[in-house]
Amino acid sequence: MTSALNARHLASADKGLLRFITCGSVDDGKSTLIGRLLYDTRLIFEDQLASLQMESARRGARGGGIDFSLLLDGLEAEREQGITIDVAYRFFATGRRKFIVADTPGHEQYTRNMATGASTADLAVILIDARKGVLVQTRRHTFINHLLGVPRIVLAVNKMDLVGYSQARFEEIVADYMAMAAGLGFKSVTPIPLSALEGENVIAPSALMPWWTGESLLGFLEEVEVEDARLASAMRFPVQWVNRPHLDFRGFSGTLASGALAPGDPVVVARSGKTSKIRAVVTADGDLDRAEAGDAVTLVLEHEIDISRGDILCAPSARPTVARQFLSHVLWMHEDELQPGRPYLLKMGAQSVQAVVSAVRHRLDINTLSPAPAETLELNGMGLCEITTLQPVAFDRYRDNRETGAFILIDRFSHQTVAAGMVEASLQKATHVYSQAMDVSKPARSVLKGHKPAVLWFTGLSGAGKSTIASLVERRLSLMGAHTYSLDGDNMRQGLNKDLGFSDADRVENIRRIGEVARLFVDAGLIVTASFISPFRAERDMVRSLLEPGEFIEIFVDTPLSVAEQRDPKGLYRRARAGEIGNFTGISSPYEPPVDPEIRLLAGEGDPAAHAATVVEYLRIAGVLARAEDAPLEFSI
Amino acid sequence: MSGSSLLGATPATVALDASLEAYARRFRDRPGRAKPLSPQLRRLEAESIFIMREVAASFEKPVMLYSIGKDSSVMLHLALKAFWPSPPPFPFLHVDTTWKFSEMIVFRDLIMKKLGLNLLVHVNEEGLRRGINPYASGSGLHTQVMKTESLRQALDAHGFDAAFGGARRDEEKSRAKERIFSFRSQSHGWDPKNQRPELWTLYNTRKAPGESIRVFPISNWTELDIWSYLAEEEIPIVPLYFSAQRPTIERGGQIFMVDDDRTPLAPGEAPQMRGVRFRTLGCYPLTAAVESPAADIDAVIAEMLTATTSERSGRLIDHDESGSMEKKKREGYF
């Protein structure tokens, strides 16, 4: 490394930092381009260069040359397959500014890693292979940049060496791309022809493209303006951590997300509407007269008001929206598709709440870049969704504030990050301030689950098929994202009802307890399947009376005694007939069939799966499976 | 002056004691700063503080790995700032291989004492019993047993659910790929092909019991940023980073310091005094010195700007094979 670099390194970064990404279709030359940039700006150390040369030779790089992509593709698997899998972050500086570049994968399978890189970028360099032109991935990445609000695009038409540095080909591709990107509202789209491999027009103008009068890539990146939109936005201070070393100090630590603040400024807590004034802006270096977006500080307020992690402090005159329902662009990032109605954990700033995607309004067709109808989103799918949260959250529209309008969804069981979201609009009419913490009530839980709670009470003779059908129903419901639980003789008799025998009195008590347990699960918002012979009408009616109208669904599994006895799966009928078991329903004790059950299944014949389908169809028609948006939303607070 | 030095009161230890005492006093008296931090460092500092607060607020039992080196010194400094006036709400952990430079250990104990922090030191006793050492066992096995396994032992023994590490993305090509919040399985393994997406600053801190997360708050700092910050913030570091006459030997074209009598010498070989310093600090038999006259931080920075080799070129453990850092990380190394 010569001292040319060192001058570059040292010089003040007048133009500020530029964070950019490279993206585009697989093999378009993204990693090669960054490797070339690092190499040509002399940022590769001798020991690194030596191992790069060795590795290039070992992997059989073209003509004994250097494979620059190996500088970036740092994982074994990447080097073996010759593709980028995950984003690499590299840092470099020139005389004019500092750069953080994220080299992202082109392969569709790893789109989420591309999005990871794009979420913090000021600019995206979208590469196109000059031989191939605009591909599906070019479109997808362009759109993701648009969704994530990356303001500027450089369209790098690469591999110009392979098209004879043809001006006509370059212009053709640019025209294609511009036609596609025109409506997406980028601040600028700057086309630049280059060859990453040969280093043509990467850091200096190329003699091989005399027709190109524009800048080289690096020349452009050094000059391009980056605006920090955060400074111009309204003040938002998300509280990250309550700082309480002793009784005399209570501060709120956080990083100012946007705007500026100073001691004396009035503030309001977005969700509670409580107001106070800033007394001091504390840091370990002394108290500040002023803090602005990006500063990590600790605020001390004039009044003792209730504030905790997740609260957002703002100016009383410019508050964020506080709501439980909003419309959002969603990028789905997991192999398991989005399940409307299934609860996820939503993390937005320091706020973490449970949430459901209550509806997918549409998905984006990547070929036409236009909306298409959809029920769900699959891996790498993008679409517009309605989100409902259990508690109100404070947010801004993403286009107004990237810091307070973005969220991720986390699967509650696998803990994987499954989606990224960008708020488009609130779905509640007024911006309310919720002045009190909300009760988590039965309707609230129901909204969260995306369905209504219910008890599916399967009654019928021993061997009628209750448990078989109930478990098929449960399986179908859980596939639909419903939260179910099954109660049966096995889990009740062995635990809670261990002390009960089979006398008439004990049987009644058994059912009463089961009814109470079912009621609790219904209160928790679940769909309960209960499979019990429950021969007496009075007991079943007692359970019904514990629940609200519509919640108790009596399913008569109507199998003739002769059929049940013939099936005799546990050999009980035989033993009852032999007098070994007393009080056996149908033999030595009566069964009182329901008079007017919600569902009657003729289960002496037919396929259990068909009976299960009948039950699910009933639930759908009865509105039990209705999505959250159909459930009452405005509940007491 | 509070606290006495651990060695005899040589001029060097007296000076160290005084500088660490003055450092600790800064966090008690908060004298304020003479000149503002440069914008680039201020941005990096704020980013790191945000990450540390996020961990303190989201995990039950975090710990900060403290390896005594310059990156750890920056991390410690950031932690002191992030929570001020509270002390850092987590303990510090040093995984000691018993082969660290003795000056490092003196520095470690003194700075922790001056700052009144809770330092845990873990040594893999079983490894010691097995006689693992860098000379006889080789760098690979030594690192595996005394660092990687030892770290796993310590994390498991205390049940830490998040651990801060001072790794930087500019150090090595697989580190350039790692998330800031890096998820580790129950056996502490890293799965580089299946990392969680990490958008904006929305870090996913969720995990199942037994799993853990490694957090790298200085991921986006470069070596130059670290040195500039140490200089601007006047953070004390182990004197080995600055040139002095030290007893050395040559092995395989590299210079090593003879830190104590455990270094095997050839018959008739005597250590030679050389003006050397270190770019990184690890186990002394595995960390090569550079010959240099740079005796203060400005001289070190000036030299770094003309350096032709990378920082880790002096680390023997990195050169066993290409991809060896990734391999170690998959096994639970930081």
Ligand SMILES: Nc1nc2c(ncn2[C@@H]2O[C@H](COP(=O)(O)OP(=O)(O)OP(=O)(O)O)[C@@H](O)[C@H]2O)c(=O)[nH]1
């Ligand atoms: N002829 C020619 N080949 C190039 C050029 N740029 C890249 N390549 C070759 O294209 C191939 C793919 O390059 P990479 O840099 O790995 O592509 P990438 O876009 O990073 O690929 P992914 O990250 O896997 O999506 C390699 O064989 C490169 O040598 C160029 O300008 N001209």
Ligand SMILES: [Mg+2]
């Ligand atoms: Mg690549």
